[in-house]
Amino acid sequence: MTALEPRVHAERAVAEPELGFETRQVHAGAIVDAEAGARITPIYQSAGYVFESFDDGVERFAGRSARRAYSRNDNPTNVVAARRIADLEGGLDGVLVASGQAAIAAALGALAEAGDHILAADRLYEGTREMVRGLLRRQGLEFETLPIDSDEEAWVRAVRPTTRAIYAESIANPLGEVADLDLLGRVSARTGVPLVVDNTVATPYLNRPIEHGAAIVIHSTSKWLGGHGSAIGGAIVDGGFDWDPARFPHLHAPRPHGAPSWAERFGRGAYGAYLRSVVVLEQGPTLPPQSAFLLLHGIETLSLRMERHVENAHAVIDALRGHPAIARIHHPSLDADRAEVVARMLPRGAGSVVSLDLAGGRDAARAFLDRLELVSQMTHIGDVRTLAIHTGSTIHGKLEEAERLALGVTPGLVRLSIGIERADDIVADLRQALEGLER
Secondary structure (H helix, E strand, C coil): CCCCCCCCCCCCCCCCCCCCHHHHHHHCCCCCCCCCCCCCCCCCCCCECCCCCHHHHHHHHHCCCCCCCECCCCCHHHHHHHHHHHHHHCCCEEEEECCHHHHHHHHHHCCCCCCCEEEEECCCCHHHHHHHHHHHHHCCCEEEEECCCCCHHHHHHHCCCCEEEEEEECECCCCCCECCHHHHHHHHHHHCCCEEEECCCCHHHHCCHHHHCCCEEEEECCCCCCCCCCCCCEEEEECCCCCCCCCCHHHCCCCHHHCCCHHHHHHHHHHHHHHHHHHHHHHCCCCCHHHHHHHHHHHCCHHHHHHHHHHHHHHHHHHHCCCCCEEEEECHHHCHHHHHHHHHHCCCCCCCEEEEEECCHHHHHHHHHHHCCCCEECCCCCCCCCEEEEHHHCCCCCCCHHHHHHCCCCCCEEEEECCCCCHHHHHHHHHHHHCCCCC
16 A cells, blocks of 8 residues: 555545535634644644554554544645635545645646646746746656637647646636636546646636536635735645546556555545645645645635625726726736636636736836835735736746747736725725826
């Protein structure tokens, strides 16, 4: 048996259908501390757990005991947070890791190996693109992108025998293009290739990709889930999938000492078990329990914050639309060409990332950002505070100008992450920073 194998979904997130999202974000996956009776999930600040006997240690490492062996992949605080996120997404299982980037690497690493092919939408966060063309490519993975608005047959034709994942962001960062997850879910069903969705910008309050056919959902929990900019983290949710032995032989292969394969033991949840017991255990991208504790507190108010984030984003758009210093405002609600997709995917609102293309280019962006007083100039999104950054000189700064322009990142592009402050105060700060920057 593999060391530290998970218990047989003792930690599986099982949604209570009679409970609403707002209730589950407070209660799902919660445990009451057995000794003190603490209602709030404690921080279990421990690297490991005492074995009661020699045989107890053997059973824990063999995965036959309900008790924990080691915190690298099985800390109680982290398990509660992972359960809660999986529950809100409608998934079978969840795993926390050290960052959103770690979540992407681990999620794909549990699916593919050298020589395998990943098919992705062409609108992705630049940090993801950098990992794809750098570390993951050096590890032998081949990536191919299709335009986000490609039709279903184009996606199906692009799938190869070596394709191990279809990858997309529900709302792309920074320009807000929205993926048609219904279409990609159909492609996944037709081809037997799992759909992997980064749902960071939407959160499970605005969109739940598993309901549209996704097999795996990724989050940078540092963003809206945590909400307060206090801790880095990532999450991977296993939505369940029929794992084709030809494409995913590692989930069906015999295991040491006569143990059943991951697929035999865990069925549609084989991916989550393998992810936790092999990828996370062996690579060790462990999230500190203090960070999971802060994440839990953020999740408890997710719906309330997202409603305010969305409301404030629209207030900013309405206030700045037509401003002479702004050539274009980017937000999914303004995408006329994909209005039907946006309405279908995001009926509760299209998130709170608003990007401004300043007509005066880079110089105008510099002046605008340096005049901001309430709004913080920093690299982050999903905070309760409104944040701003010039992506072309920072996040996209390693690209050539032609590459940036091909992605829609113009010299004057400023990304805003709209917070939950009073909308009038946000607008007033943005307006005063725009003064004198007319065309």
